[in-house]
Amino acid sequence: MGEPDDLSFVQTLVNCSQLSVLECGSNRFGGSLPRFLGNLSTEITVIDFQQNKITGTIPTELFNLINLQRLGLLDNELTGHLPLEIENLSKLEVFSCSNNHLIGDIPYSLGNLSRLSGLYMHNNSFEGAIPSSIGECTYLLYLSLSENNLSGPVSSHLFHASMLSELYLDQNHLQGVFPVEICQLRNLVVLDITRNAFSGKVPSSLASCIDLLELQMGENFFTGSIPQSFQYLTSIQHLNLSHNRLSGQIPDFLSNFSLLGLDVSFNNLEGEVPRRGVFTNISAVTTLGNKKLCGGIPEIHLPKCSTNTTLARGSKRRGRLSVAVTLIIAVASLVVGVSIISAIYFLMCIRNKKNKLSQGSLLNLKEPFSKVSYNMLLKATDRFSEANLIGAGGFGSVYKGVLDPENSMVVAIKVISLEQKGARKSFMAECEALKNIRHRNLLKIVTACSSTDFQGNDFKALIYEFMPNGNLRQWIHIEQHTKPLSLLQRLKIAIDVACALDYLHNSCDVPIIHCDLKPSNILLDSDMVAHVGDFGLATFHSDARTYNSNSVAVKGTIGYAAPEYGLGSVVSKEGDMYSYGILLIEMMSTIYSTNRMFEGDLDLHKYAKSALSDQLTEIIDPKLFDDNVVASSGSQYVALARYDCYVKCVWSVIDIGVKCSVESPQDRMRIEDTIRGLKITQEMFLKELSVVEAMHF
Incomplete structure (x- = not known):
């Protein structure tokens, strides 16, 4: 293999009028892509030549195959430009040409590929600016432009591709202020802009990307402090801000995150290094190159903090207060005179304002x-x-x-x-x-x-x-509460949410479809009663058919949105039921629906369905048992009975979640049946648990 005529056999397929897939990947084919590829059947939907030794340029004739949905050319030795004729492939969903030697500008016409979901072009020699037109690819989930020679600023229009889940722009020559419009990427899980020349402050708007697992911003020219708004990136696992010009202190809230890796090395950070959470793991944290840092655990070998440094976090606030007090004293004589007049005016106005605020x-x-x-x-x-x-x-x-x-x-x-x-x-x-x-x-x-x-x-x-107990996502995923939600609390919350959904679907004059049901949109009051919020994507059932395949942005959040929405289906009650089913599974397992373990066809629904048969205990949130079962008093028989009672209840809830989130919309559980099933589960759990507890006496 590796000969110039290796691909000559493809010519024998020209007369195969029903040919739909041509898989030639992972061989050692040499030579160039033949022009007669364009003579293959126009019925062909997949062409894969990845991981070969193909040389030469990409023939324009290849783009005559107008029904192509997937084109794989990665890991070869291709040269030359990417032909502008790629815009002819209007049905293309995945295009990969990574790890080649392609040059020139990235065609602006890529923005015309409205069905594109994956675009992989890393490790080439593309140059010029990133075409803003890519933002028109509203289905785009994965964009990788790493390791090229791209330059100039990043257009905010790029972030109109609001479905983006993973964005890789690292190892280029991009520059300028990174757009604050990054907050439009509500589904973003990975952002890598390492080794560029971005400047200005780290955009605090990144805090809107609450599902971020990995944020790589090292080796740029960012200035200012680490944004306080990052305290809402509670899902983050890998954070790299190294080799920038950041100043200020390392925020203590990072101690509360389940970080697997934190790199803030070679900046101008100062003050005390926290001593909790990830900062106790020297293999996970890098703080080198910050000459003004001190404290932390002994293993990182930083100098001890002076008394003033140790108290710096509090003293800044006290300093500001001191200045304020000084100013107040300086103008006290003026304030006294003005306040008398203001008080009279205030008393006259307060009666009217009180009525407006309390009644209106x-x-x-x-x-x-x-x-x-x-x-x-x-x-x-x-x-x-x-x-x-x-x-x-x-x-x-x-x-x-x-x-x-x-x-x-x-x-x-x-x-x-x-x-x-x-x-x-x-x-x-x-x-x-x-x-x-x-x-x-x-x-x-x-x-x-x-x-x-x-x-x-x-x-x-x-x-x-105001909801004083925050949202459900914080309670099931973030280790900030001294006592996790009990099984009964989760059951009650599940029933609360189901009742809200039943009201929206069946009791309103015109049924309302929520379209974005997920843990962060479930708020908890002081009594832990659940309230469904964020109706920014909601639509009335009578208007649902106006949301066509071009309205991807209104159809929810990746991992919770019904699979048919990705195929252009209108929003529906059944779509809400899918989201609710995923929510139930997540509440019992605390496994993110966007977990990286879910690749290919595997998702949280299929994982839970499989676990129901033989490995349920592997999927259940272990915190459900910590205080309620393991630490309970009583004989071993009583403990086992109590454990079995809990497992049966969780099995029932996850089973309902699986039935709500089946792929076929018409086969999903109705909300009325869901409420009935959950209430029966709750009643049976309480009844069996009371019997078990009676064994103590």
Whole structure:
């Protein structure tokens, strides 16, 4: 093999009119790609020549095969340009030409490949800018442009490809400020921009990409501090900020993450290194090259912190307070005079304002939204300070605020990021969905604001009832709570969410489809009652058919969105049921639906279905047993009986989750049957558990 005429045999296939797949990968074929490839049957959908020794250029005739869905040319020795004629392959879903010697610009026409889901072009010699047109590939999940000679800034238009899950731009010559519009990639799991020339601050908007597992930003020219907003990247496992020009302290919140690797080496960081979490694992953390760091565990051999350094985190705040006190004293005489006048005016206004806030805050959501002003929200959140930031999502940031100081009216204020594509539509969708619905398990909207800020820019915000116990995702995935959710609590939450879904689907005048049901959208009040929130993607059932195959962005989150949505199907009640089924499985297993173990055809549904038959204990969240079973008193027989009781209950819940998330929409469990099944499971669990506990006496 490896001869110039190795591919001559392909000519014998020209007359095969029904040929649909040509797999020639992982051989040692040499020679060049023959031009007569273009004479193969136009019915062909897959051509694979990867991992050979093919040389020469890519023949333009190859792109006559207009029904190609997958074209694999990676791991060869191809040279020359990528022909512009690639735009003819309008049905192409996956294209790979990585690990070759291709040169020139990346064709702008790639943006016309509207069905493209995977584009792999790394390790070539492509140059010039990244075509912004790639952002038009709304189905794109994987984009790899690493190890080329690409240069210039990254266009924010690239992030219009909002389905992107993995983005690799490392080892190029890209430069400029990295676009804050990265927050539009709500499904992003991996971002690698290592070894470029990006400058400016690390974009705090990255905190909106809450599913990030891997963030690689090393060897650039980033300045400023590590953003406080990164505290919401709670899924992160690998974080590399090394070889930049970052300053300030290492945030203590990184100690709370389940990091497997953290590299902040060779920056200008200072202060004390935390001593908890990942910072106790010297093989997982690298802090070299930061001359002003101190403390940490003894094994990292940093100098001891002085008393002033140790107290630095608190002293900065006290320093600011001291300055404020000094200023207050300096102007006290003026304030006294002004305050007397202000107090009189305030007392005159407070009566009217009190009525507006206490009676008018239950919003009749019709434009214009005039119940609260921008200035009121600015004051309620201390000028939208990071200290009051409690969450970040695809279309905005959420702040805790006190809207009515006299009555201590604590609310959650979702400020819409209007510069993001689809944000205005999301705002209106949420208003429409929530204005006429009331249910104990739906997040209560208090009011809304549609106004302008002090610079005259449009400003929109939604004000919700504050949920003091955060969201479900924090409870099942993040080790920040001293006591994990018990099985009974999870069962109750599952029933709460199902009741909310039943109300939306069956009790509204016009059924509402949520479209984005997932743990981060399930909020918990002070009594741990679940409330379904974030209706930014919701649609009325009567409007569902208006969402065609071009409306990918409104169909939910990868891992939770129904598989038929990816094929262009309209949103449906059955789509919500799929999301709910995945939610149930995740609640019992704490396995992310986007876990890297799920490759190829394997997903959380199939994994759980397989576990039901013979390995259920391997999928169950072990924290369900820690306090309730293992540590319980009683005989070994009682302990085994209690354990069996728990396993049977979890098996039943996961079984319902599997039945809700089957591939065929018409075969999925109905919400009414789901509620009935969960309540029966709850009753049986309590009954059997009471019998087991009676064995003590």
